[in-house]
Amino acid sequence: MATKSTDLKKELYPSQDECCPVFIKYFEGYNYREIAEALNLPLTTVKERLKTHKRRLRVSLKLFARHFRAAMQEL
Numbered sequence: 001m002a003t004k005s006t007d008l009k010k011e012l013y014p015s016q017d018e019c020c021p022v023f024i025k026y027f028e029g030y031n032y033r034e035i036a037e038a039l040n041l042p043l044t045t046v047k048e049r050l051k052t053h054k055r056r057l058r059v060s061l062k063l064f065a066r067h068f069r070a071a072m073q074e075l
Helices: 004-012 016-028 032-039 043-074
Strands: none
Touching (some): 016 043, 032 043
16 A cells, blocks of 8 residues: 555656656757667657656755755754
8 A cells, every 4th residue: 555655755756767768868968769769669758758857856956945945044
């Protein structure tokens, strides 16, 4: 039975298969089509995964910024 924390971890920490297109795109510099061909995935899947992970990163950075501001105010 999954708990809320387990579900949250799944949201914040994608599987290796899901992360691969992100790393290939942003750290290796390949374009969407090259990633799709290399991973044998449909182009739409690659685009959707990248879109999803950018959204997750945006949420994570907002949470980090909120906590960072709160910690700085306590100093």
